[in-house]
Amino acid sequence: MFAFLQFLVVTALSYAAFGLGVWALVDAARRAPGVFENAGKQTKTLWVVILSVATAILFISLPFPYGSASMSILYNFVGLAAAVAVIVYHVGVKPALGQHRKGPRGGGRSTKGGW
Numbered sequence: 001m002f003a004f005l006q007f008l009v010v011t012a013l014s015y016a017a018f019g020l021g022v023w024a025l026v027d028a029a030r031r032a033p034g035v036f037e038n039a040g041k042q043t044k045t046l047w048v049v050i051l052s053v054a055t056a057i058l059f060i061s062l063p064f065p066y067g068s069a070s071m072s073i074l075y076n077f078v079g080l081a082a083a084v085a086v087i088v089y090h091v092g093v094k095p096a097l098g099q100h101r102k103g104p105r106g107g108g109r110s111t112k113g114g115w
Contacts, residue, residue: 011063017083018062021055024089031097039096051089054082 028051033044041047061079
């Protein structure tokens, strides 16, 4: 009973980390390159590469039906490092990028004056 509960918790955390990785990767890829540099958070290319590798590792680290991870310590350690990279993006980089937007919030359209 306890082993099954432990498996469910690890599976839920693995899928949550993978989902956050995909979300971070899509978010970083959609942002303008200048926003990263204006916020002082490295470059867009570096973050997209870091998040791509992290998301791939998190996919491989998923439990059996989709990933190839066994319960080896190597997969757990590398998966944990990938999850930390994703968390750093969500907690440290993404809020800083939101403060340094280029142009108006409506996708470049302004409602003041003009056509």
